[in-house]
Amino acid sequence: MVDVACWRGGRLLFEGLSLRVAPGEGLWVRGPNGMGKSSLLRIAAGLLQPLGGTVSCSACALADEALALDRELPLRRALGLWAALDGSRHVPAALGALGLAALAEVPVRLLSTGQARRARLARVLASGSPLWLLDEPLNGLDEASVAAVAAMISAHRAAGGGVLVASHLEVPGGAWRTLELAA
Amino acid sequence: MIGLLVAREVRRALGASAWLPVAFFLLVATVVPFAVGPDARLLARIGGGALWIAALTAALMPIERLVEPDRADGVLDQLAVRRIPEEVVALAKIVGHWLTFGPLLLLAALPGAALLGLDGPLLGRTLLTLTIGTPALAALAVAVASLTAGLRGASALGGLLLLPLAVPLLIFGASAAGGEGGALKLEAATALFLLAGAPFAAGAALRALRT
Structure with a gap:
């Protein structure tokens, strides 16, 4: 991502921003609300056109606010749809890694808030993508789940995957390069 | 994929x-005899058109659930992250929508035709025109659903958008059902045009939803 500027809602959020996430690396984007952390992730994912600059991105997986799992399906099959589109077979492993194995046959609409938050991370883990874009991955998680997320991120980075995370909380899972977005 | x-x-x-x-669809077909009276000859004459109006109004019903839930739940974003072209998403929605809309509607046209007292040849022609027309109606519904997703009053707006666009199809479809010779070809041409254009219109609308 080189020299990227972002214009949202009638104002300039940031400009001249360059960043690169190398394999095995973690980059933590921090800053107060409304500074464009989520927009930065959406630009990196290719969902949003930047006002200026260029973005090139390997295959990536995004966990944003939206759950994006079919609510009437059991969790395993809802995740399986995305895994099938990604051509990956990591759903059982992802369910296990986030402590969701016991909920595999529970319909998505019955999951609690915290379980749904873990489910959206399981969707990223199951994708097998080299680059993860995580928007506030720790919101609404209990301590055990935070530990699970830490383990999941360290394992991904140890395997040569990159992580770009936007969070106002301290993110575990190894050493992070930080990028501060401020006014 | x-x-x-x-x-x-x-x-x-x-x-x-x-x-x-x-x-x-069946409800509209049922209401027609109540409105125009039980004159069998009159009913048989307007029956094909009445079934077409019923099909058109039935096509309006699912507009709300075709695209908006996927937008609100981030499914469209996830598909875009996977670099799946919006046109492919729209095409899949059109095909999937028709599969659950067209055949059921054709089946329902049988009791619908009985209610209106259509005879065999007329029923055959009506079924043929509906077979040609329903894919275009499904395509229009998906395109309009993509255009109105996320807007307030989306369903009413969807109806306002869809009905005028479907008028050529209705004209040719209903007159072909009534036995007009060249109308069937014109209906097929209109349906083909709508079917070919809709994935691109819907795809552009889906892209515009993200910004």
């Missing part, structure tokens, strides 16, 4: 309310 998306659309439609447009 497109097979997965089509299967998902079919599953969601069957799980939601695929029977609702069909029930609506």
